[in-house]
Each structure stands twice: as C-alpha cells, then as structure tokens.
Amino acid sequence: MTTQPTWLHAxxxxxxxTGFGAVLALTDALTADPIAARALEDKQNSLAQVxxxxxHDNNPAMDVITLPGEHGKPLTVYRATKGGKVTGVAYEILGxxxxxxxxxxxxxxxxxxxxxxRATQHKETPGLGDKINPAKSDWITRFSGLSLDTPxxxxxxxxxxxxxxxxxxxxTITPRGVVGAVRGGLEFxxxxxxxxxxxx
Amino acid sequence: xxxxxRTAQYRTIVRDGLWDNNGVLAQMLGMCPTMAMTTSAxxxxxxxxxxxxxxxxxxxxxxxxxxxxxxxxxxxxxILIVAAMVTxxxxxxxxxxxxxxxxxxxxxxxxVSNCLPLGRLEVFAAKExxxxxxxxxxxxxxxxxxxxxxxxxxxxxxxxxxxxADASLLLGPAFKFMEMKVSPFDSGVLVMILPPGGFLATxxxxxxxxxxxxxAGKAIATxxxxxxx
Numbered sequence: 001m002t003t004q005p006t007w008l009h010a011x012x013x014x015x016x017x018t019g020f021g022a023v024l025a026l027t028d029a030l031t032a033d034p035i036a037a038r039a040l041e042d043k044q045n046s047l048a049q050v051x052x053x054x055x056h057d058n059n060p061a062m063d064v065i066t067l068p069g070e071h072g073k074p075l076t077v078y079r080a081t082k083g084g085k086v087t088g089v090a091y092e093i094l095g096x097x098x099x100x101x102x103x104x105x106x107x108x109x110x111x112x113x114x115x116x117x118r119a120t121q122h123k124e125t126p127g128l129g130d131k132i133n134p135a136k137s138d139w140i141t142r143f144s145g146l147s148l149d150t151p152x153x154x155x156x157x158x159x160x161x162x163x164x165x166x167x168x169x170x171x172t173i174t175p176r177g178v179v180g181a182v183r184g185g186l187e188f189x190x191x192x193x194x195x196x197x198x199x200x
Numbered sequence: 201x202x203x204x205x206r207t208a209q210y211r212t213i214v215r216d217g218l219w220d221n222n223g224v225l226a227q228m229l230g231m232c233p234t235m236a237m238t239t240s241a242x243x244x245x246x247x248x249x250x251x252x253x254x255x256x257x258x259x260x261x262x263x264x265x266x267x268x269x270x271x272x273x274x275x276x277x278x279i280l281i282v283a284a285m286v287t288x289x290x291x292x293x294x295x296x297x298x299x300x301x302x303x304x305x306x307x308x309x310x311x312v313s314n315c316l317p318l319g320r321l322e323v324f325a326a327k328e329x330x331x332x333x334x335x336x337x338x339x340x341x342x343x344x345x346x347x348x349x350x351x352x353x354x355x356x357x358x359x360x361x362x363x364x365a366d367a368s369l370l371l372g373p374a375f376k377f378m379e380m381k382v383s384p385f386d387s388g389v390l391v392m393i394l395p396p397g398g399f400l401a402t403x404x405x406x407x408x409x410x411x412x413x414x415x416a417g418k419a420i421a422t423x424x425x426x427x428x429x
Contacts, residue, residue, distance in 0.1 A: 004270055004272075008270060009270050009272045009273045012268060012269060012270050012273055012277070013273040013276055013277060015268075016265075016269075016277050016280055016281070017280060020280055020281065020284040023284065023288070024284055024287055024288065027287075027288055027291050027292065028291060030295075031291045031292060031294065031295035031296075034294075034295035034296060035291070035294050035295050038294065038295065038298040041298075042302075125390075125394070126239065126359075126360070126390075126393050126394075128390070
C-alpha cells in the first residue's frame with residue numbers, strides 16, 4: 001500500500017467538515033423560526049398554569065419586564081394585564097432541592113397572594129421528591145391563595161421545622177426547598193411591588 | 201466485497217442485531233445511555249428509537265462515502281457524521297415534533313456519547329455495501345431499542361409498579377392502552393429506578409440472555425474489550 005500524502009487526509013476531513021457544516025447550517029436556518037415559536041408556546045403554557053386565564057386579556061409571555069433579582073441576576077417578570085391594568089405577575093423562583101437546584105414558576109396577584117406555583121425543572125428523586133409534580137400529588141397546588149400573612153411568616157415552613165406545610169413521607173428537603181422558594185418569591189414581590197404593577 | 205448480498209446474509213444481519221450480537225446484551229456497548237435513560241420502559245423505548253434513526257442514517261452515509269474516507273482520518277469523520285446526524289435529529293424534532301421532543305429532547309444529545317453507532321461504522325459500514333450497512337444500522341438500532349425497553353420495563357415494574365407509563369406522550373394518544381399499573385402500591389422498590397437499578401437490571405438481562413444461549417447450545421458471544429462505553 002502506498003502512503004497517501006498528508007494533504008489528502010486534510011482535504012478529506014476538510015471536505016466532510018465543510019459538507020456537513022453546510023447541511024447543519026441549512027437545517028438551523030430552516031428550524032430557527034419554528035423552534036422559537038415552540039419555545040414561546042411552552043412559555044405560554046407554563047404561564048397559563050400559574051396565572052388563571054380569566055385574569056388577563058393580554059399575552060403575559062409577551063409582556064415582559066426585567067428586574068434586578070437576587071444576587072444581582074436579572075429576573076424576567078411576566079405581567080398579566082386586563083384593560084391596561086396589571087392584574088398579576090409571574091416569575092421564576094429557585095429552590096434548592098435534594099438533587100440540586102429546582103426551577104419553579106410562580107404567579108402572584110396584585111394583593112401579594114399566590115395564584116399558582118409549578119415546578120418547571122428539577123432532578124428530585126422519582127417516587128419521593130417528585131411529588132411536587134401536580135400529576136403525582138396535589139401538594140404544589142395548595143399554595144394558591146396564600147400570602148406572606150396567611151399563614152403568618154413564621155409558619156412558612158414544613159411541619160418538621162415547625163411550620164404548616166406537609167412534607168412528603170421520606171422526603172423533607174424537596175418540600176422545604178419549595179416552601180422556602182415560594183416564601184422568597186412573595187418577599188420579592190413585596191419589595192418590588194411598585195415596579196411590577198406600574199403601568200407603562 | 202461481493203457485489204451481491206444474499207438473503208441468508210441479510211438474515212444474519214437481522215439476527216445479529218436483534219439477538220446474537222445485540223448491542224447491549226452481547227457487545228456491552230452504549231452502557232452510558234443504557235444506564236441513564238432506562239428508568240422506565242417508555243424512556244428506554246424513546247432513547248432506543250432515536251438511536252436507531254441516527255444509527256441507520258450514519259451507517260448509510262459512511263457506507264456511501266467509504267471509498268473517499270482515508271484510513272488515517274476515518275475516526276474524526278465518523279464522529280463528525282454521528283454528531284451531525286444527532287444535531288439534525290435534535291433540530292428537526294424540536295421544530296416539527298415538539299411534543300415528542302419534550303419527552304426525548306434530553307436523551308438525544310446523549311446519542312453522541314454512545315459507542316454503539318461508532319462501533320457499527322468501524323466494524324460494518326466502513327467495509328460493506330450501502331444497503332447491508334443501512335440494514336445493519338437499523339437492526340442494531342432496533343436491537344438496542346428492545347434491550348433498553350426490556351431493561352426499562354424491569355426497572356419500572358419493580359421500581360414504580362407501572363409499565364409503559366406516559367407511553368401516550370411518546371407515541372401519541374392512540375397508545376394510551378399500553379400504560380399499565382401492575383402493582384397495587386403507589387411506589388415500588390425505589391432502588392430499581394435509581395442508578396444502581398440500572399446495573400442490576402442490565403446484569404440480570406445479560407445473564408438471562410447467556411442462559412438462554414447456553415440452553416440453545418450456542419457459543420456465548422462476548423463483546424470487544426470494553427475500552428469505550
């Protein structure tokens with residue numbers, strides 16, 4: 001077998017890279033718009049779970065303001081408006097679970113009452129911590145209607161810590177993280193209410 | 201290579217892929233996605249199907265271009281082809297099969313880390329004609345799907361007490377009938393859906409396959425040395 005020159009290998013590899021690069025670039029160009037549309041639909045669906053549809057006549061996924069959140073990270077706030085007045089807001093809160101960070105979306109009305117909470121991303125143990133999923137348990141829906149005064153602030157804990165929220169059998173860290181995150185979310189609302197409900 | 205491929209050879213390709221030389225149960229390749237994604241039968245099925253598509257497509261491409269791929273750069277070219285196929289599947293599914301993508305999306309990038317597609321390119325598609333290579337990729341992929349679904353099924357039945365839960369999310373509402381609850385309890389032996397369960401279930405099935413092969417008087421096929429998972 002004769003030895004092939006190095007430039008030939010370079011040319012072969014280069015040709016394949018160029019060819020498949022072009023194919024991928026084309027696919028990306030074709031799919032960019034549909035993917036963006038799907039992402040927006042997903043956002044709307046997750047917002048619809050924490051803001052009742054009767055509360056707004058706008059599209060909260062499109063009515064977005066950005067506030068400086070905790071640790072200086074910008075926080076995106078989605079606003080529900082009806083007749084030009086803000087009726088509720090939704091934003092992402094973070095809780096620390098048993099298996100790392102949990103991302104939750106919560107909706108709050110203008111009086112500071114919880115409209116709804118949903119976990120959007122978490123890695124909690126299947127069968128134990130994943131009871132925060134509404135398909136598995138109604139636990140997460142029990143936040144609706146609560147505010148920083150109901151229950152009193154020192155009861156915003158799981159029962160094991162002297163609060164009023166149930167933990168799951170075999171899992172305390174997950175509900176503790178969620179309760180803490182929701183309380184933190186309500187405190188964030190209390191301190192930023194003016195900016196959130198201000199009409200632009 | 202002989203120009204004509206006979207039916208008997210195609211039969212061997214099919215039998216190798218599905219059972220004799222099964223990617224997971226005999227070659228012991230693709231252990232990373234096998235362990236990680238088989239927490240339920242549905243997850244195993246989804247991961248397997250996505251892998252089968254990528255394997256068939258990349259085997260086809262490598263067999264088509266095998267005359268131009270020089271020996272020294274073949275491995276980078278194979279990886280390039282597998283990665284390109286995975287990205288292609290990922291983008292297209294996200295855009296036009298979004299419901300399915302929400303279930304499978306997490307698994308798809310993992311296909312790149314699967315050595316089974318790469319192994320088939322090197323062992324089969326680099327040397328054989330286009331059609332047999334396509335068949336090999338397809339049936340190795342289906343065999344991989346069957347193994348993952350079986351492992352996922354074992355883990356799910358013991359670990360969660362269900363079988364094919366959420367199959368309708370993956371396959372469409374018509375497959376709601378597949379979703380079964382096999383245990384009266386709400387939860388099962390949790391360890392089976394946690395990472396150790398992956399090893400336990402895979403080990404049990406590999407042992408089971410060897411017992412069956414021994415009974416049938418077949419020589420036990422062992423995979424290539426596991427330098428790659």
